[in-house]
Amino acid sequence: MxxxxxxxxxxxxxxxxxxxxxxxxxxxxxxxxxxxxCGASAGDDEDPERRSFALEGRTLTVDSDDSALELVSADVAEVEVTRWFEGRVVVGGDPRVTWEMKDDRLELRVKCSGIVADCSAKHRIEVPRGVAVTVEEDDGSVTAKGFAEPLKIRTQDGSVRVSDSTGPLDLYSDDGSVRALDVESRSVKASTKDGSVKLELGAVPDLVESRSDDGSISIGLPREVSYKVAAGSDDGAVDVSVPRDEDSAHVVSAHTEDGSVTVRNLG
The missing domain is CATH 1.20.5 (Single alpha-helices involved in coiled-coils or other helix-helix interfaces)
Structure with a gap:
């Protein structure tokens, strides 16, 4: 019993x-x-924070882990940063964001962890003219405008957008599309593992290198010259309609494993 x-x-x-x-x-x-x-959106932050950071040299590295970034070359004496942030954690620690300049490295961090957590951050960074910029982004889209000096952007998860720039471009996304529109850069390197690439150049380039593992590639070029073009796709159509010359000093390459490739004249 x-x-x-x-x-x-x-x-x-x-x-x-x-x-x-x-x-x-x-x-x-x-x-x-x-x-x-009611997912968090940085755009809902009606009272963004602003801070200035002194920069002694002529190079800047932006190191961000989880934020949308907007970079602008501007007539400013220091690096001017505006930050929008919205976050909520139902089960976990209080969400927060941090920013710190070490030498020429601007470090942006978002602390948002817990069983139920939702955070969103955006930073607008105004960079003094004449400064070369490198962006290292773990998770977030990156847009940049107005750069005459070298610009290098790397993001692990997010799109890359560059416009109105003349300096050398080196753009990469592990998971996202890459766009460089209305640029007059003489050297453009653009690649992505998962996404499309679209380039439109307003000045005759010396070198264009583009690659996608999974996505289409479209390149628009000025009409003034002929180009040495190497274009190919493992699984997709290839259309090259620009004048070609194997001895040209203006070299263009475009390769994708899965998607179409188009190289054409603008206008």
Whole structure:
């Protein structure tokens, strides 16, 4: 009889524990749904923070882990940063963002962790003219405008957009599209593992190198000269309509493993 009592008690305990797990699971699902329904957007921050950072040299590296970035070459004496941030953590520590300049390296960090967490950050960075910029982004899109000095952008997860620039460009996304439109750069390197590449150059380039593992490539070039073109796709159509000359000093390469390749004249 004693064994029967213990067995019944065990069953009741198991049922209670099972019910608790179901309730906790339902609560977690509800919290996740609540956060997802009103996902954080940095654009909702109506009172952004601003800060200036002195820069002694002529190079700047922006090191960001989880934020959309907008970079502009501007008539400023220091690096001017505007920060928008919205974050909520239902189960976990308080969300926060940090910024710090070490030598010529601007470090931007977003702290947002927990069982139920949702954060969004955006930084607009105004860079003094004449400064060469390198961007290292773990998770976020990057846009840049107005650069006459070398610009190098690397993002692991996000798109890259560059416009109105004349300096050498070196652009890469591990997972996202790459665009360089309305630029007059003499040297453009653009590649992505998963996404398309689109380049439109307003000045005759000396070198264009583009590659995608999974996505189409489109390159628009000025009409003034002929180009030495190497274009190919493992699985897609290739259309090269610019004048070609194997001895040309203006070299263009475009290769994708899966997608179409187009090299054409603008206008």
């Amino acid at each position: 004693a064994r029967t009592v213990r067995t019944a008690r065990t069953v009741r305990t198991a049922r209670k524990a099972h019910g608790t797990r179901i309730a906790l699971t339902a609560l977690a699902v509800a919290l996740l749904a609540s956060v997802a329904a």
